[in-house]
Amino acid sequence: MLEVKELHAYYGRSHILQGVNLQVGKGEIVSLLGRNGVGRSTTCMTIMGLVPPHGSIRYQGQEIAGLKPHEIARKGIGFVPEDRWIFPGLTVLQNLQLGQKSAKRQGRWRIEDVFNLFPRLGERSNVHGGLISGGEKQMLTICRTLMGDPDFIMIDEPTEGLAPMMVEHIGRLIEEIANRGISVLLVEQKLSIALKISQRLYIMGQGRIVFEGTPDDIKNNQAIRKEWLEV
16 A cells, blocks of 8 residues: 655754665555654655655555655545644534535545444534544544545544543454555554554654564564663
């Protein structure tokens, strides 16, 4: 589905990504772990075309490095940034409607699906986005992206600052996304949720991938956890 090879990215003179290599298969949940500041979010933004890429980014067999963000989105890639970008002056329902790819084409996700998964969003469908809780904003941001019917979605730090119950809700949503055949690249700080829902995991350190393996591989490798994940 996605294959990244020798990806480099810069902010001015700062060399942030230093030869990142990773891949995500169809319907797979792959987590990208690491401490803050190692380049995880930059990896997503570079794949999405928000940061100029240097290297190869192939999506469904086609090279997309150098395309504009809207061109990448039209190819079926969705991106949920960590900032929880919503339109605070619009209602929950209006935010979801803005995410719809086409009023004429029915995708895998309908507004009814969102409200069935998260009744709380349905209850607050006519409430302005700026008045809902942080957890509800996170759910709304993910679900609005799903309304565009992506085949591949990158989700950056979805559980940051959320209560444990909301973290569980987000985890179940990500599993449901994969169950519908959508590939997921998850940037996550909480090792527990990543180990629970991922098929494979990458660890980043100093702008490059320093470890790749399964949840069991990481559970059984205390040295890797201590060197690259623990504070």
